Amino acid sequence: MTTSELKExxxxxxxxxxxxxxxxTEAILEYGRLEDNLKKRQNEFSLANETxxxxxGESEDENAEIIDLEAKLEKLKLELLHAESEVELxxxxxxxxxxxxxxxxLVGTDxxxxxxxxxxxxxxxxxxxxxxxxxxxxxENWEKQKQKRTQTKFQPESEELIALQEKLAxxxxxxxxxxxxxxVLKTKMETFKLLVSLVKSE
Numbered sequence: 150m151t152t153s154e155l156k157e158x159x160x161x162x163x164x165x166x167x168x169x170x171x172x173x174t175e176a177i178l179e180y181g182r183l184e185d186n187l188k189k190r191q192n193e194f195s196l197a198n199e200t201x202x203x204x205x206g207e208s209e210d211e212n213a214e215i216i217d218l219e220a221k222l223e224k225l226k227l228e229l230l231h232a233e234s235e236v237e238l239x240x241x242x243x244x245x246x247x248x249x250x251x252x253x254x255l256v257g258t259d260x261x262x263x264x265x266x267x268x269x270x271x272x273x274x275x276x277x278x279x280x281x282x283x284x285x286x287x288x289e290n291w292e293k294q295k296q297k298r299t300q301t302k303f304q305p306e307s308e309e310l311i312a313l314q315e316k317l318a319x320x321x322x323x324x325x326x327x328x329x330x331x332x333v334l335k336t337k338m339e340t341f342k343l344l345v346s347l348v349k350s351e
Contacts (some may be wrong), residue, residue: 155345159338166334173327180320187313194310211283218279222272229265236262 236259240252247255256262 152345155341159341159345162334162338162341166331166338169327169330169334173324173331176320176324176327180317180324183313183317183320187310187317190310190313215276215280215283218272218276222269222276225265225269225272229262229269232259232262232265 233256236256237252240247240255244251244255
């Protein structure tokens with residue numbers, strides 16, 4: 150191969166090397182863009198999950214409130230049972246010949262017993278109303294979330310992240326191929342430059 154042919158080949162490789170460098174640059178930029186996008190979406194989904202967990206925490210707080218109310222109601226029932234027993238014992242002690250219906254009537258007219266019975270009735274009504282209110286709020290929140298997902302054409306987190314990860318993997322492969330091409334062409338040019346110098350020295 151003559152010197153002119155070697156120089157011509159170097160010119161060809163130089164053009165190819167330039168194209169390879171451009172491909173390499175594009176591959177690096179695309180990989181960086183996809184990597185940033187993936188991290189951004191992961192952070193967004195992480196924040197969304199935290200919001201869901203926060204909402205779940207609100208539900209747990211609501212459940213705890215109901216449990217607390219029901220516990221207080223049970224305590225009132227125990228207080229009522231104790232008050233009724235005390236009145237019944239007092240009636241039996243002071244009225245030895247009192248009938249069961251008489252005892253029951255006297256127990257029912259006791260002020261403390263009457264007060265506790267009313268508190269229990271009010272407590273049951275309040276708990277029932279509170280449960281209905283919580284269920285209504287949960288249903289409204291669920292409907293709002295459903296409507297929001299429909300309006301924004303919500304895509305499941307896992308599918309979107311998987312798609313981004315696949316794109317990132319392809320970009321990484323393109324980056325590696327571009328790097329290899331640059332190295333190969335660089336080696337070829339150096340080889341032909343060496344050949345030119347050897348031909349000239351002969």
